[in-house]
Structures are given as C-alpha cells and as structure tokens.
Amino acid sequence: MTYFENSKIFIVIPAFNEETVIQGVIKEVQSAGYENIVVIDDGSSDNTQAKAAELIGKMAFRHKINRGKGGATKTGIEAAKLLGADIIVTIDGDGQHDPKDIAKIIAPILEKKCGVVLGTRLLNPKGMPLWKIFANHFGNFCTWFLFGLWVTDSQSGFRAYSKHAAELINTRADRYEYDSEVIREIHLHKLKFKEIPVAVRYTKYSMGKIHKQGFINGFKTLYKMIWGLIS
Amino acid sequence: MKIHIYQIAITLISSLMIFKGFENYIKGKNGQTVLKLLVRIIVWGGMVLIALFPRFTNILASTIGMEGNINAIILTGFILVFLMIFKLLSAIERLEQSLSQVTRNETLKEIKKED
Structure with missing residues (x-):
C-alpha cells in the first residue's frame, strides 16, 4: 500500500453565500477522487450549508456569524485536524480552482519534499484580469516587505499542508490578510514550501461577487497586515 | 503652592x-x-x-527645542489621543479574535465531543 493510499487527505472549502455553486465544487472534488471534504459555511444568508449537507452530510459546518475567509479556513483546518487528517488542502468555494490540480498540489507533500505547497495563479495567469494580476503583484510585494518571504501568489487560497505544518501554522487574521499571515508563519517556522502553478477559472459569477478582494478590500487587507505587526 | x-x-x-x-x-x-x-x-x-x-512643560519644551510651552501641551495631547486610539483598536482586535474563537468552538463542538 502506498503512502497516498494510507494518507487521509482532507479538502477544506470555506464558503460564503455560494448556494448556487457549492454543490458543483463538491462534486468536482469528489470526481477528482477525494472523499474527505469539509465545507465551512461562513454565516451565509443563503442555503450554502444545506446544499453542501445534501452531498457531504455532517461535514458541512456553519459559522453562526460571518468571520471572514481566514476565520472560516482556520475552522476548516481545525476540523480536518480533529478528524485525523494527514494532508489538508484548502480550495475556494466559488469554483475558481480546478480540483484536478489537487493531485499536483499534494504530490510534493506525499513525496515528503516539503510541508506546505502554495498553488500559484501567477505562474499560469491565463484568464486572469489584468487588474487582478497587478493587485496580486502588489500583494506579493507587501507580503514580502512586511513578512520577509517572497512568493509569487501570496493571496492564493489553493494550498496544501502536511499535518506537521498545519500544527505549526498559527494565524490570528480572520479576513483576507489570513493568506499573507500563512506566508509569515512559513517564514517564521522555516517550513519547506513549494509553489505549483494552478489553473484559475474566473467566471462571471466569481468576478461579480461583491465580497471578493477588491480595491478597497485590498487596502483594508494591507492595513490589517500592518496593524497585526504593530499591535 | x-x-x-x-x-x-x-x-x-x-x-x-x-x-x-x-x-x-x-x-x-x-x-x-x-x-x-x-x-x-x-x-x-x-x-x-x-x-x-x-512649568514642567517649559522644561520639556526647551529640552526638545520648542519655543512655546503650548506646543508641548498640544504635542502631549496628540500623543495621548494616539495612545487612546491605539488602545481602543487593540481592544477591538482582541474582541474580534475572541468572537472568532467562540464561533469556531461552537461550530466544531460536535466533532470535539466525538474526539
């Protein structure tokens, strides 16, 4: 039996008001061959949890109040750890990531080459709007400047962690600055990491969502990152 | 006095x-x-x-090179306001984190029981 067959791989999907797409995302993950799926409905005002529960039952959790993408992701990772995960993969709930890439993302961890794998959209930015590419480069610069580690996509939500890395990484951020805090933790704990290009699917749906990382939210994220350093 | x-x-x-x-x-x-x-x-x-x-403000003003003691008072006022805002924001941040932790514990209480 291989390490892959022995490993418990958990896919964590934070979701906020994604009732129209969440089942599609879960089905795609299942089709890619992963059964352990944890969905965290981050206090949605729609039926995201109910829709997810139709496919994964009790593994569809719900925050009673909205705590942000970082807060929901952290809850999902905690759940996966409690359920005995060996590898934890985080993937966005709006369907922008292709679950077929999960195999690429977890491969370096299965081969024990590193503890964290960051899916990077900027090594393969096909379909990504120009302003988004620019904003991500700016985010990378700020993350490097504040936290001291250069990565090509500091805001990607598509990541994989070994059990050891998931235990070490300790974040405080609840909102979008969570992604950058993970980079800080990788640097702080000197964790080995690898960046793997992943496909990105920007649809009308995902681009139209108002809560997504926009210009104003970008500055809020920057402010929170700076505040986290001085407070 | x-x-x-x-x-x-x-x-x-x-x-x-x-x-x-x-x-x-x-x-x-x-x-x-x-x-x-x-x-x-x-x-x-x-x-x-x-x-x-x-009169301590006069000593402070001359020490840091400002002409009138009123400037020292204004500067001290600014520092105090800054410290108060800093403290308030820190308190809000702590509350936010506590709120997230409570929400997380509530969400995961079932699997924590099983664990």
Missing part, C-alpha cells in the same frame, strides 16, 4: 489608573506585560506631573 480642583482630580484618576496597572500586572491578567505597565506609568504619571507642575 495653590492647588486647583482639576489638579486633585487628575492626580486621583491617574493614581487609580497606575494602581490598576500594578494590580493587573501582579495578578498576571491576560496580555499584561512589563512594557504595558511602563507605558501606563509614563502616560498617567506624565499627566500628574504636568497637572501638578505646569
């Missing part, structure tokens, strides 16, 4: 705040550090000093 009511009030309030700082530190309340205690002593102690010895 003639003592005014405002000087007594500031001295009492400042003494109380410094006393609370020592109490928190000795009892080891969450988040209390020597640095926080020192900042508290400097801020509130500084207010007592200025209230009781207003």
Whole structure:
C-alpha cells in the first residue's frame, strides 16, 4: 500500500453565500477522487450549508456569524485536524480552482519534499484580469516587505499542508490578510514550501461577487497586515 | 503652592489608573506585560506631573527645542489621543479574535465531543 493510499487527505472549502455553486465544487472534488471534504459555511444568508449537507452530510459546518475567509479556513483546518487528517488542502468555494490540480498540489507533500505547497495563479495567469494580476503583484510585494518571504501568489487560497505544518501554522487574521499571515508563519517556522502553478477559472459569477478582494478590500487587507505587526 | 480642583482630580484618576496597572500586572491578567505597565506609568504619571507642575512643560519644551510651552501641551495631547486610539483598536482586535474563537468552538463542538 502506498503512502497516498494510507494518507487521509482532507479538502477544506470555506464558503460564503455560494448556494448556487457549492454543490458543483463538491462534486468536482469528489470526481477528482477525494472523499474527505469539509465545507465551512461562513454565516451565509443563503442555503450554502444545506446544499453542501445534501452531498457531504455532517461535514458541512456553519459559522453562526460571518468571520471572514481566514476565520472560516482556520475552522476548516481545525476540523480536518480533529478528524485525523494527514494532508489538508484548502480550495475556494466559488469554483475558481480546478480540483484536478489537487493531485499536483499534494504530490510534493506525499513525496515528503516539503510541508506546505502554495498553488500559484501567477505562474499560469491565463484568464486572469489584468487588474487582478497587478493587485496580486502588489500583494506579493507587501507580503514580502512586511513578512520577509517572497512568493509569487501570496493571496492564493489553493494550498496544501502536511499535518506537521498545519500544527505549526498559527494565524490570528480572520479576513483576507489570513493568506499573507500563512506566508509569515512559513517564514517564521522555516517550513519547506513549494509553489505549483494552478489553473484559475474566473467566471462571471466569481468576478461579480461583491465580497471578493477588491480595491478597497485590498487596502483594508494591507492595513490589517500592518496593524497585526504593530499591535 | 495653590492647588486647583482639576489638579486633585487628575492626580486621583491617574493614581487609580497606575494602581490598576500594578494590580493587573501582579495578578498576571491576560496580555499584561512589563512594557504595558511602563507605558501606563509614563502616560498617567506624565499627566500628574504636568497637572501638578505646569512649568514642567517649559522644561520639556526647551529640552526638545520648542519655543512655546503650548506646543508641548498640544504635542502631549496628540500623543495621548494616539495612545487612546491605539488602545481602543487593540481592544477591538482582541474582541474580534475572541468572537472568532467562540464561533469556531461552537461550530466544531460536535466533532470535539466525538474526539
């Protein structure tokens, strides 16, 4: 039996008001061959949890109040750890990531080459709007400047962690600055990491969502990152 | 030396705040550090000093190279306002984190029970 067959791989999907797409995302993950799926409905005002529960039952959790993408992701990772995960993969709930890439993302961890794998959209930015590419480069610069580690996509939500890395990484951020805090933790704990290009699917749906990382939210994220350093 | 009511009030309030700082530190309340205690002593102690010895602002002004003592008072005021905002934002941040933790515990209570 291989390490892959022995490993418990958990896919964590934070979701906020994604009732129209969440089942599609879960089905795609299942089709890619992963059964352990944890969905965290981050206090949605729609039926995201109910829709997810139709496919994964009790593994569809719900925050009673909205705590942000970082807060929901952290809850999902905690759940996966409690359920005995060996590898934890985080993937966005709006369907922008292709679950077929999960195999690429977890491969370096299965081969024990590193503890964290960051899916990077900027090594393969096909379909990504120009302003988004620019904003991500700016985010990378700020993350490097504040936290001291250069990565090509500091805001990607598509990541994989070994059990050891998931235990070490300790974040405080609840909102979008969570992604950058993970980079800080990788640097702080000197964790080995690898960046793997992943496909990105920007649809009308995902681009139209108002809560997504926009210009104003970008500055809020920057402010929170700076505040986290001085407070 | 003639003592005014405002000087007594500031001295009492400042003494109380410094006393609370020592109490928190000795009892080891969450988040209390020597640095926080020192900042508290400097801020509130500084207010007592200025209230009781207003001419201290002249010494401060000449030490840091400002012409009039009014500038020193304004500067001190700015620092105090900044410290208050900083403290308020820190408190909000702590509350946000506590809220997230409570929400997380509530969400995961079922699997924690099974665990």
